[in-house]
Amino acid sequence: MLFMVQMQVNIPATLDKAVADQLKKDEKEMSQKLQREGKWRDLWRVVGQYANVSIFNVSGNDELHNILSALPLYPFMTISVTPLTQHPSAIAQIG
Template identity: 70%
Template sequence: MLYLVHMQVQIPHGTDAAHADALKAEEKAFSQQLQREGKWRHLWRVAGEYANYSVFDVESNDELHALLAALPLFPFMKISVTPLAQHPSAIAAN
């Protein structure tokens, strides 16, 4: 199943810089692992924001929720999820 996920990161002001940097490094490693596994198919930055739009390819709502909740920056994110379906006019198959 494909999902369009919008993630907005809001690390609170005053957060220890070293701790924030460690979380960001963990987040990068985990996201790249999921990309290599084919679960995180696309990752696009929103220009001018600490946010992204991503496409996930996972088996279920529960799997997506588990992956998102496992992100190191999850406690600092506002997330919206849109399930996707193949459009009948699309020439490329998923």
Template identity: 60%
Template sequence: MLYLVHMDVHIPDTVPAEQAAEIKAREKAYSQELQRAGVWVHLWRVVGEYANYSVFDVESNDQLHEVLSNLPLFPFMTITVTPLAQHPSAIR
């Protein structure tokens, strides 16, 4: 079951640079683990922004929330979720 997810990142400058770097490193590792597991199926940078559009493939709303709320950057992101369905003109 697919969802389009928009993540907009804003790390306030009260977070020390080292801590920010450590959070981003954990975010990257976690993200790649989810990509390899087939859960985070697309990850695109929005040109000119510290933001991404992603597509997730999960079993349920609960699983998606668990995945997203465990993101190390979760406290610093504005996330918008759009549930997707099969399009009648799609060939796949």
């Protein structure tokens, strides 16, 4: 199943810089692993914000929830999830 996931990150200014830097490093490693596995299909930065729009290709709601809640920056995110399906006028096929 495909999902569009919008993530807004809000790391508190009071969080220790070394802790924040480590969380960002861990987040990058995890996101790249999921991209290599094909689960995190697309990752787009929202210009001017600490935010992204991503496309996930996972088995369903539970798998997506488990992935998102395991992200190192998850405690500092506001997340919006939209399930996607093939549009009848689309030339490219989902897969």
